[in-house]
Amino acid sequence: MIEIIYMEDGVREHPRSRQILARFPQAKVLPCTHYKEVFNPSGQSFRLQKKKPALILARQTSKLIHPIPPSYGVGGTRNFYFSHLLNCLYDCRYCFLQGMYPSAHYLMFVNFEDFEEEIVSASQNSEEPSWFFSGYDCDSLALESVTGFADHFLPFFKKLDNAWIELRTKSVATRVLRDREPLERAVVAFSFTPQEISTQLEHGVPSVDARIRAMLQLAELGWKIGLRIDPLIDCTDFKDRYAKLFENIFTDLPEHTIHSVSLGAFRMPTGFFKKIEKHYPEEPLFASDLESKGGVIAYRENTEKRLKHTCFELLEKWVSPSKIFSCET
Amino acid sequence: MNFVIAFPGEAQPIIDFYDLQKVGKQPFPYYQIDNHKLVISGMGRERTAQAVNYLKNESSTPNQAWINLGIAGHGSLEIGQPFLAGKIEDDLSENCFYPPQIYDHTFPVTCLKTCSQPCSFYEPDLGYDMEAHAFYSTVLSVSTRELVQVIKIVSDNPGSPLASFSPKEVPRLIENHLETIALLVNQMEKTSLTIQLEPEISNTYEKVREIHHFSSTRSHQLHDLIRQAHALGLYLGEIESIAQSAKDGAEVISSINLWMGPSRQFR
Ligand code: SF4
Numbered sequence: 001m002i003e004i005i006y007m008e009d010g011v012r013e014h015p016r017s018r019q020i021l022a023r024f025p026q027a028k029v030l031p032c033t034h035y036k037e038v039f040n041p042s043g044q045s046f047r048l049q050k051k052k053p054a055l056i057l058a059r060q061t062s063k064l065i066h067p068i069p070p071s072y073g074v075g076g077t078r079n080f081y082f083s084h085l086l087n088c089l090y091d092c093r094y095c096f097l098q099g100m101y102p103s104a105h106y107l108m109f110v111n112f113e114d115f116e117e118e119i120v121s122a123s124q125n126s127e128e129p130s131w132f133f134s135g136y137d138c139d140s141l142a143l144e145s146v147t148g149f150a151d152h153f154l155p156f157f158k159k160l161d162n163a164w165i166e167l168r169t170k171s172v173a174t175r176v177l178r179d180r181e182p183l184e185r186a187v188v189a190f191s192f193t194p195q196e197i198s199t200q201l202e203h204g205v206p207s208v209d210a211r212i213r214a215m216l217q218l219a220e221l222g223w224k225i226g227l228r229i230d231p232l233i234d235c236t237d238f239k240d241r242y243a244k245l246f247e248n249i250f251t252d253l254p255e256h257t258i259h260s261v262s263l264g265a266f267r268m269p270t271g272f273f274k275k276i277e278k279h280y281p282e283e284p285l286f287a288s289d290l291e292s293k294g295g296v297i298a299y300r301e302n303t304e305k306r307l308k309h310t311c312f313e314l315l316e317k318w319v320s321p322s323k324i325f326s327c328e329t
Numbered sequence: 330m331n332f333v334i335a336f337p338g339e340a341q342p343i344i345d346f347y348d349l350q351k352v353g354k355q356p357f358p359y360y361q362i363d364n365h366k367l368v369i370s371g372m373g374r375e376r377t378a379q380a381v382n383y384l385k386n387e388s389s390t391p392n393q394a395w396i397n398l399g400i401a402g403h404g405s406l407e408i409g410q411p412f413l414a415g416k417i418e419d420d421l422s423e424n425c426f427y428p429p430q431i432y433d434h435t436f437p438v439t440c441l442k443t444c445s446q447p448c449s450f451y452e453p454d455l456g457y458d459m460e461a462h463a464f465y466s467t468v469l470s471v472s473t474r475e476l477v478q479v480i481k482i483v484s485d486n487p488g489s490p491l492a493s494f495s496p497k498e499v500p501r502l503i504e505n506h507l508e509t510i511a512l513l514v515n516q517m518e519k520t521s522l523t524i525q526l527e528p529e530i531s532n533t534y535e536k537v538r539e540i541h542h543f544s545s546t547r548s549h550q551l552h553d554l555i556r557q558a559h560a561l562g563l564y565l566g567e568i569e570s571i572a573q574s575a576k577d578g579a580e581v582i583s584s585i586n587l588w589m590g591p592s593r594q595f596r
Contacts, residue, residue, distance in 0.1 A: 004415060004430050004438065028438045030415045030427065038427045041474070048475040048520060052431040105429075197595070235595040281526060287557035289593045 002146070004054035005029045006038045006105070016110040017057045020146065027055075034058075039086075039103045047279040049104035050091050055146065060109035064118045068133065074187070074226065074260040074325050076131035076164065080122060083137035084109050084149050090139060090170060091203040093283055094231050097137065099272025106143065112152050119156075123163040132157075135168025135189070142171040150176045158183050168228060172206045172214040182222040187259045189226030190215045192249065194241035197233050201285060212248055219257035229315075230264035230327060232307045234288065234299055243314050250318035261319050264327030265307050266290075267298035330514050331384050331395045332367040333377060335460050338499035339399045340369050346507045357383055364518070374443065374463035381467040392524055394476045394517035397464040398510070400499055401481035404451035406437065408489055411506045412456060413513075414441035414479035419462035421445060426465045429475045432516045435509060441479060451487045476521050480510060530555050533565045536572075543578040551578075554585045561592045 005027045011017045012031075021029065032038050035058035065082045073079040086107040087097055098104075109115075123130040134140045134153070144150055150167060154176070157165045164185040167177075177188060193201070195208040206214075219225050227249065235241065266285075268276070270292045277286045290297050298304060308326060315324055334340040337358070343349070344360050349367055353359035357380050358369040366387065370380030377397075406412060415438035417426040430438055440455050442448075443462035451457070461479045468477045482502045485491040533555050543551055555568060568585055575581040 006427065028415060030438070030440065032416070032425070032427070037425055043469050043474055044429065045473040045475050045524060047524065048431055048473065049429050051520075054430065103429075200596075233595055279524075281530075281556050282560050284560050284562075285595055287560045287589075287593055288595055289590070 002027050002055045002106075003052065006032050006035070006054060006056045008035055008056075008058045009033055011057050011059050011110050014057075014059075014110045016112065016148075019148070020055070020057060020108075020110075023146070024055075032056075035107055039101070039105060039107050042102060044103050045279070046098050046101065046104045053087065054105045056105050056107045057110055058107060059111045060114065064115050065122055065132070072327060073131055074166070074262055076129060078122075078126055078128050078130040079133065080119075080130060081133040081136040082115055082119065084112060084115060084134070085138040085143060085147055087137070088139050089142040090205045092170075092205065093201045093203070093276075093280060093285055094233070094266055094268070096268050096272050098279060099268065099275040106138075106146070108147055112149075116153075116156055119163065120160065123160055127162075129162050129164060129185075131164045131166065133166045133168065135166070139169050139171055140167035141169040141173050141176070144171075144173050144176050154180065154183060154186065157186060160185075166226060168226075170202065170205045170211060172210050174214045174218055177218055177223060178221060182218075182224070187224045187226040188215075188218055189228050189260075191228040191230060192245060193229075193231070193233055194235075194245045196241055197235060201233070208245065208248065215249075216252055219253055223257075224259040225253065225257050226259050227261040228264075229311060230262060231266035232263060232311060233266055233285070234303055234307055238307065239310050239314070242311055246314050246318055255319065258319055258323055260323050260325055261315060262325040262327055263308050263311050263315075265299050265304040267296055270295050270297050273297040330365050330518055331393055332365070333370055333380050333384065333395065333397050333460075333464055334367060335370050335372050335377070335399050336496075336499065337369055338496055339503055340367060342500050342503040342507060343367060343398065343510075346511070359383075359387075370460065373459050374445075377460040377463040378467045381464060385468075385471050390525070392472050392476060392521055394514070394521045395464075395468045395472055395478070396514065396517070397461055397479045398503070399458060399460065399481055400484035400502060401441065402448055402451060402457040402485045402491060403439070403481075403483040404453045404455045404487065406439070406456075406483045406486065408483050408486060409502055409505060410437070411480060411482045411509070412437045412439050412441075414439070414456065414461055414481065416440040417461050417465055417479065418442040422462065424466070426462070426474075428465070428478050431475050431520070432478075432513055434513050434516075436480065436513075441481065447491055449490055449492070456481055456483070473524070476517060478513070478517065480513070482506060526556070527559060529565055530559050533568055536569055537581065540569075540572045541575065541578045541581055543581075547578050547582055550582050551585075554582065554589065557593075558585070558589055561589065563589065563592055 002024045035056050065080045068079040166187045168189045347365050349360035349362050352361045360367040368380045370377045413436045448457040485494050571584045572581045
């Protein structure tokens with residue numbers, strides 16, 4: 001699956017690099033001084049690289065954890081994200097990564113231990129529990145077989161009594177979770193759109209049914225489940241499609257296993273949107289009735305309100321309103 | 330495909346294979362048939378950059394496919410073995426290129442160093458040529474990196490150094506790999522087409538602009554609307570009719586917006 005591995009000279013001897021190389025003995029390894037030589041240059045096509053992304057192994061030497069505003073959280077007041085990996089196995093047309101990064105190569109930072117240090121110090125800075133979101137620049141689980149991320153970080157988080165981790169995913173590769181005891185302070189958050197939307201926009205993503213099955217298995221094993229109904233896509237039969245999606249998700253999901261449900265309408269920084277639109281001029285989603293306001297492209301205010309209100313009403317049948325969070329534009 | 334090749338002996342097998350016709354002699358021998366073009370640049374960075382610029386001026390379409398093909402020395406590969414450059418260094422520059430490898434092929438991918446002089450010292454896993462770096466850096470202003478590739482065929486290596494190589498062998502070295510080269514050429518051309526804007530969009534845009542005057546902002550809006558209408562699967566002929574019955578550019582824009590409104594909802 002990985003044919004080319006670009007490797008920073010500085011991580012050539014890192015044990016995690018060696019493990020990954022051993023997993024891909026056929027891959028051609030090309031050396032680089034710094035990952036930015038490969039990842040950052042302009043004049044690359046994210047769209048074309050999605051055909052066959054390479055893996056870049058590097059060390060993250062700049063900031064390792066980043067604060068997130070409380071409005072983006074799911075109940076916590078101290079929220080951070082950290083990214084061991086930039087880019088994703090999947091190819092969702094609404095994904096902001098397409099506009100944020102010049103390259104679609106998987107950029108993995110192998111220095112997990114440096115992330116751990118910063119996570120420990122951030123979580124010790126306050127009595128308040130800290131939340132760490134790992135699925136901001138990638139899917140937390142989809143490339144687990146390459147990165148070993150969850151396998152490494154779950155035992156680490158288990159030892160921290162003041163820190164929560166959210167794994168956000170569209171993957172069904174949940175073995176790494178099934179094979180261990182559920183963590184008290186971990187949320188496995190699955191993102192969903194109705195199957196009709198997923199088929200059109202979430203390329204390479206497992207079917208909604210398969211993801212629901214994976215989610216139910218984890219709930220049964222005692223893992224706390226998050227639902228991320230984000231992005232909401234304004235579409236034909238919106239109410240019926242989302243009603244059916246919620247019915248499929250919640251019918252067999254015990255309420256006590258649900259940690260939180262968050263709702264966010266499709267939105268994107270304007271600069272990212274323009275770039276993505278250039279990559280995919282034929283994409284009908286980008287011809288939706290959107291407006292640019294305050295540097296963000298989003299649905300018009302009325303539309304966004306309607307989408308969220310409809311979903312809130314539908315969700316109240318299944319989940320306590322105290323567990324429903326709205327992600328603001 | 331745009332081929333940039335240093336020597337006639339390297340170019341001839343490609344000229345024959347694609348049945349390219351000579352269409353110019355100055356400043357560079359230039360061959361073409363349909364959408365295949367080839368220039369023979371001569372040796373070295375400067376000539377290569379000039380040849381690329383010459384070929385760039387022959388077409389205004391961005392994001393075409395480009396290949397630099399030729400013979401090269403190599404520290405590890407056998408004589409006659411073709412390879413694709415996955416990293417291109419230069420003995421006069423710190424700057425490296427990493428042509429993204431997105432195609433299916435059987436060529437080994439290795440590093441390549443562009444040198445000022447023919448090289449008689451070989452490092453393992455490294456190829457040596459005199460053109461690739463200049464080729465790559467000059468093409469980048471008109472094509473995305475995935476569409477710019479460098480294929481070399483090993484002419485000399487530590488066991489059989491350059492001094493013992495006869496230029497007469499060059500055409501045969503290339504001929505042996507024409508089929509596999511053609512497979513890559515095909516993929517690159519198809520890939521290039523996937524990122525070209527539909528000609529129907531620019532045709533409609535030009536026609537509407539012949540009917541009314543549009544300011545620069547409105548021209549952008551018009552182009553965006555036509556592209557969006559195309560994305561929504563709407564019939565672009567309708568836009569021409571709207572333009573014909575509108576009194577000015579502003580009315581064209583607002584009427585197209587009205588017409589498209591109901592179709593904008595995602596299905
Ligand atoms: S799964 Fe998430 S990170 Fe991956 S492409 Fe889709 S939206 Fe982007």
